[in-house]
Amino acid sequence: MTPTHGPALSWGESLTGTSLPGLSVGVRTQVQAGTRPKPTIWAEPGSVIPWNSPVTIWCQGTLGAREFRLDKEGSQSPWGRQPPLEPGDKAKFSIPHVTEGYAGRYHCYYYSSTGWSQDSDPLELVMTGAYSKPSLSALPSPVVTSGGNVTLRYDRFTLSKEGVQDLPQRPGRQPQAGLSQADFPRGLVIRSDGGRYRCYGRHNLSSEWSAPSDPLDILVAGQLHDTPALSVQPGPTVALGESVTLLCQSRLSRDTFLLSKEGAAHPPLRLRSKFQGGQYQAEFSLSPVTAAHRGTYRCYSSLSSDPYLLSFPSYPLELLVSGFESYLNVLIGVSAAFIVLLLLLLFLLIRCRHSRRRKSADAAVNNTQPAEGVQLDHQAATSEAPQDVTYAQLNHSTLRRETTTPPASQLGEPPAEPSVYATLAIH
Template sequence: MISIISIIINITIIIITITTNIITITITIITMIITVISIIITVTTIIVNKAIYIITTILFITITMIIINNITLTIIIILTIINTTIIIALIIFITITFTFTITITIIAAMEVKEFCLDKERSPEPWERKSPGKPGDKAKFRVAHMTQHYAGVYSCHYHSPAGWSERSDPLELLVSGESGKPSLLTQQGPIVASGQSLTLQCRSDVGYDRFVLSKEGGWDLPQSLVLQPHAGLCQAHFPLDTVSSSHGGQYRCYGGYNLSSEWSAPSDPLDILIGGKLPDRPSLSVQPGPRVASGENVTLLCQSQSPTDTFLLSKEGAADPPLHLRSKHRAQQYQAEFSMSPMTSTNGGTYRCYSSHSTSPYLLSLPSEPLELLVSGDPVNITPSVQTPNSTSGPQVPDYTVENHIAMGLSGLILVVLGVLVFQAWYSERRSPGVN
């Protein structure tokens, strides 16, 4: 009898437990449905889909639990799964709600009320500006740039959260107030890909620093001036190993340490990168590689590949290469470089390159070298002007002094022979009268 009562009590306890869990689940489901409805109003479709998926899963588990409610162990397992699912669902919803609140707070904190532009050594903000419309930026314009606006600037803004930190400094430079420097290259204007390249900026004005600028690209770090030499101050800008990105037009400026004023820009220097196009043009000369001074000569650069421009370069010359637009003739692209009249300064070794208008600073492989010899002058080839630290080729010996000495000795010998001939003639003329 006691066993039956004990069994009834245990069954009653189980039924009470199941009923309590069902009530708890029902209340939880109702709470979750209310929460889901609130989330549907405030969150995106993706979050709604997740909530519906969770609700469907819970309903499926509930139906399964009702079907197999007469199996105690299964009920306990299902209840455990349901409780775990509820906890996970609550964690997901709490996380979603918290994330949504944080996002709104951050967006609200980014609402800018005022921007301030500060200039170094200025006690008050240089200029204040409110956003014209909701946003996070403002433009400060300078209509006419003068030395008054040169300096180091930074900006910060005011929002409901307070004042922001200052931005990174920006130095605004004014050029054109003093003498322009010169920009040179040690390797010549055409550099092969993979070689090292160093640009040199120098001036006879006593600048403290130089800066190198690339058109349409980056500004290189400022360089302090090297020790002045022969009245020139100079700085070297090593560009390391040359690649396609180094091709372009460069200028340099000179300045002083305690001023934001910069000089007028140097004359532009074009750096051309050879060997970046697969084409290799050919170079020929008419009437031939050996010409007399005063003759007319034409150098013909040709290529079978489509090209826009041909460039003619003289080895060791500091001047930029000559440019000519290509012409399509007889299944070939070509350009004729005329030289007339020829002088000794035109002698030297020439190469030609091709390029495309879409990337004018990237050149083809060079043609085979063509040596042009000019005769008729005392010295056939005048050495080209070399850039600093460049190595010159073989120098033609200067025999001017030796020639003068030889001519003087020849003249002296002729005078002596003339005296001897005159003396012999005079003695012979006097001989008949004596006899």
């Protein structure tokens, strides 16, 4: 039987075939399994593999094994079988190109003269690159002192640390429409929490993950017995657009210096140290200075042997940016002027529209008024029998409605002043 989610292995094959030739023994029954100790299963270079990259799954049992088999959860038949390698206690299953069908949970087992072994513990093979990469950030800062608190915020479910397997997972939540994220509090940070982290997005419990996020380094301060000194040249007050240099120094041999700004979530600046004037130091140049450079700075030292463990912080240094207040006042003034101008234009536009509507209404009224002396009698037909007719008598000063059988002007009595009659309705 061909597996439904991917290829199987026959003797001596890698995980690239599509059938299981010569295999007559199906998945073991509960009676067959469990007479030998369970083997160990692992993946090289790891169990989280980028799409289309190679991976090797190893299964190690005891000496005297005759055959090793690999099962994938959800498959109806073994995915592969291999003879043991020397000295006879393990076998490898190679996957040249990991794609969606290979992602999932695997178990291995082996057969010896005394029967089948137990199943190994599960190995979850994860394929990354199924979705676009998420984001990862540290709150309040990626630099944290031992015993402090930091929260790693990431999109959807899965957090990874280099060199560590099986970090705790967190369910996602949606604080904003269309966004998923999860918080991973690392309360009471200890030395071992320092390291490089990434996060992955995935749907539900799928073994198909997104591409990894950009790396985030968590740095634990106070782990080296050193307190560097931080100074500023030419001085702590600098004008907008000018240049300033922050100098971090230590009398102890240090490989790297880091400059951190208080309240900044982005990673600290990092420079290799130079030995000069009897001290190890690094110069951090800020040019041109902007309003964003204002704030409180500290520097740290570290060793290349463990770059995630830092010294104690230097004394804080506050950098002031002159001209910022005047710049801010100009910005506020320009913004206020723009708002006033916008309101004025809006007022003129509304007034112009009202004026146009008024002119249109006056023109319509003028078009409906008849000229003096013109009779507007649109009676379509004359009936043989006398009918009541409604007339409107119009003149310059009076408008009155009369209902009569003919009007006085038609009976030979001249009107007191010229009038115009128009038939309005026939009853």
